[in-house]
Amino acid sequence: MLSQAEIEKIPTRVFQTSEEASVFVANEIASLIKAKQAEGKPCVLGLATGSTPTRVYSELIALHKKGLSFKNVITFNLDEYYPMLPNSLQSYVRFMNEHLFNELDIPKDNIHIPDGTLPKEKVAEFCKNYDAQIEALGGIDLQILGVGRTGHIGFNEPGSSERTTTRMITLDQVTRIDAASDFYGEENVPSKAVTMGVGTIMKSKRIIMMAWGEGKSAIVKKAVEGPITDQIPSTFLQRHPNTLVILDEAASSNLTAVKTPWLVDTCVWDDKLIRKAIVWLCQQVKKPILKLTNHDYMEHGMGDILNEFGTAYQVNIKVFNQLQHTITGWPGGKPNADDSHRPERATPFPKRVIIFSPHPDDDVISMGGTFIRLVDQGHEVHVAYQTSGNIAVFDDDAIRFADFVRDFDVSFGLDKEEGEEFYKKVVKDIKEKKPGDVDSPEVMKIKGLIRRGEAKAGCRYTGIPDSQAHFLDMPFYETGAVKKKPLGEEDIQIIVDLIEKIKPHQIYAAGDLSDPHGTHRVCLAAIFQAVDRLKNKEWIKDCYLWLYRGAWQEWDIDQIEMAVPLSPDELMRKRRAIFKHQSQKDSAVFPGNDKREFWVRAEDRNHATAQGYNELGLAEYEAMEAFVRYKF
Known part of the structure; x- marks a missing residue:
């Protein structure tokens, strides 16, 4: 058995949330600044951009407002796209000013960011001087890093040597795909960037690399535990x-x-960890649960379970029954049934249900089969669309709908001139818009109405009336850009008001924290805060909150607390509900790094969950949707 220190080749510290982790990093930076101030020396920081450090920067601003001075701080940023004007929406100069520098007392001359405006022939000289400035200051005291999906630090893409210095590089295709949402299309992402080299970064006296979310978990494992490679x-x-x-x-x-703590150290075995270990063991030996033997346990570092709980047979039966009890065809509870081993209560029946959908299609993509079952089984189902989703509509669709309005006015003898003028304005606004620019208010409204109409069509298909579809238009989202405002009091109060109005027995919410744009994460935070405010109300004590996952990832089987099986016909009904969202069909504006259509991703994920249960020796179904209960 290897120790954790032997497996993890870089010291690692895990916090429950990215917020807590960011506070820690900000305090580390603040302590260094103060120590340097006490010595009368400058504090040289290497800074990063992107979503990872934004909360750190917010915390630093808060510390500055409490008295922390940045007058002795000198900063060097990792990178910048090339070419890039400093006032462009995607510019890292603009990013740093908006997220940090504009709120601090740091002298402007102390700020250094690679220049994306230089003529190409002057870039090499600039890069040489950039490194020379760092060396003249005695090196970077603390370098802050994120990590890209390819494992890049800065823009040092796969193939970068450990000795590389600051230079211009060509961006990897994966990196450009990941940046596509910021540039409103992969075709608008610059192909080059100026970045500190790996060698420059490695000369830093101290480095903190941060990563948040499940989407980074695979590359984190490779970076921390894998072999050293320039790839x-x-x-x-x-x-x-x-x-x-x-x-x-x-x-x-x-x-x-x-993931497998029993391979690293002695474990305190509870039901949750045993289930996780048994599912893992089945996957390793490719056996269903009830065929696992004492030998299988012993050969895979799990003998302690047998020492504590008896034979493999006894443990197998226990875990098999636990997983069996997660399966239910009655997601709202089966009336007049023994619910002692079911994930949901038999009473009350029917239930009032709210399905919170971050975007106008997450409800049907993520839990469309369960949605349909709840309606078919007689529950009062409400859907709350938390954001308009207006930035995820192609310009062509907006023009098409404006054209429809114009022709509609002509066909029905309405005000033809207003319709014509409106159409011309929409076309003009779109044609004059540059990549990354925010849409005009009229275009944003059209795109929002397109998404709203599609959501209503999906609801009608599932069988709920328009009055039970709620469009919340949470203010944090309505910027017209990929970058959103922070979650605010108004956002949370909107959720509180709806929950209080409906007084649901069930709430479904998107627990998919792999959403690359962060909207799911913010929407979930709003729900958690709303529920926390209401938790002392008597009626909410009888409410279960179930978390589903979206188009990006699924719950691991050992985590699942309710699995709703879908027949082939039910899966087809779910697909048809997804198809009501025509603006997201064929090719979505923000597909992420997965080129499959959303309905294909959803079905593949649902098939995989069912297959996973089948391989463990449980009943074989066509597909399954999975949920985890959040207890408040």
Whole structure:
């Protein structure tokens, strides 16, 4: 048995949430700044951009407002797209000013960011001087890093040498795909960037690499536990004498010590961990649960379970029954039935249900089969669409609908001139818009109405009336850009008001924290805060909150607390409900790194969940939707 220190080749610290982790990193930076101030020396920081450090920067601003001065701080940013004007929406100069520098007392001359406006022939000289400035200051005291899906640090893509210095590079295709949403299309993402080299980064006196969310868990494992290779530049950090990796629980989920802790150390075995271990063991030996033997346990470092709980047969039966009891065809509870081993209560029946959908199609993509079952089984189902989803509509669709309005006015003898003028304005606004620009209010409204109409069509198909479809238009989302505002009091109060109005017995919410744009995460935070405010109300004590996953990822089988099986016919009904969202069909504006259509992803995921249950020796179904209960 290897120790955790032997497996993890970079010291790693895991926090429950990215918020807690960000506070820790901000305090580390603040402590360094204060120490340097006490010595009368400058504090040289290497800074990163992207979504990972934004909360750190917010915390630093808060500390500044409490008295922390940044006058002795000198900063060097990792990278910048090339070419890139500093006032462009995607510029890292603009990013740093908006997220940090504009709120601090740091002298402007102390801020250094790679220049995306230089003539190409002057870039090499600039890069040489960039490194020289860092060296003249005695090096970077603390370098902050995120990590890309390819394992890049800065823009050091796969193939970057450990000795590389600041330079212009060509961006990897995966990196450009990941940046596509910020640029409103992969075709608008610059093909090049200027970045600090791996060698420049490795000269830093101390490095903190941060990663949040399940989407980063696979690359984190490779960076921390894998062999050093230039194909994953972050693995070079294993050779740095003073690097710390800071993770939230989701980003740490693939680390050996988290995923299979029994292989690292002695465990305290509870039902949850036993179930996780048994599912893992089945996958390793390719056997169903009831065929596992004592030998299988012993050969895979799980003998302690047998020592504590008896024979393999006894443990197998217990876990098999636990998983069997997660399966139900009655997601709202089966009336007049013994519910002692069911995930949902038999009473009350029927139930009032709210399905919270971050975007106008998450309800049917993520839990369309369960949605339909709840309606078919007689429950009062409401759907709350938390955001308009207006940025995820193609310009062509907006023009098509404006054209429809114009022709509609002509056909029915309405005000033809107004319709014509409106159409011309929409076309003009779209034609004059540059990539990444925010839509005009009229275009944003059209796109929002397109998504709203599709959501209504989906609801009608599932069988609920328009009055039970609620469009919340949470203010944090309505910026017209990929970048959103922070979650605010008004957002939370909207959720509180709806829950209080309906007084549901069940709430379904998107627990998919792999959403690359962060909307799911913010929407879930709003629900959690709303429920926390209401938890002392007598009626909410009889409410269950179920979390589903979206188009990006599914719950692991050992985590699932309710699995709703779908027949082939039910899966087809779900597909047809998804098809009502025509603006997201064929090719979505923001498909993420998966080129499959959303309905294909959903069905593949549902098939895989059912197959996973089948391989464990449980009943074989066509497909399954999975849920985890959040207890408040």
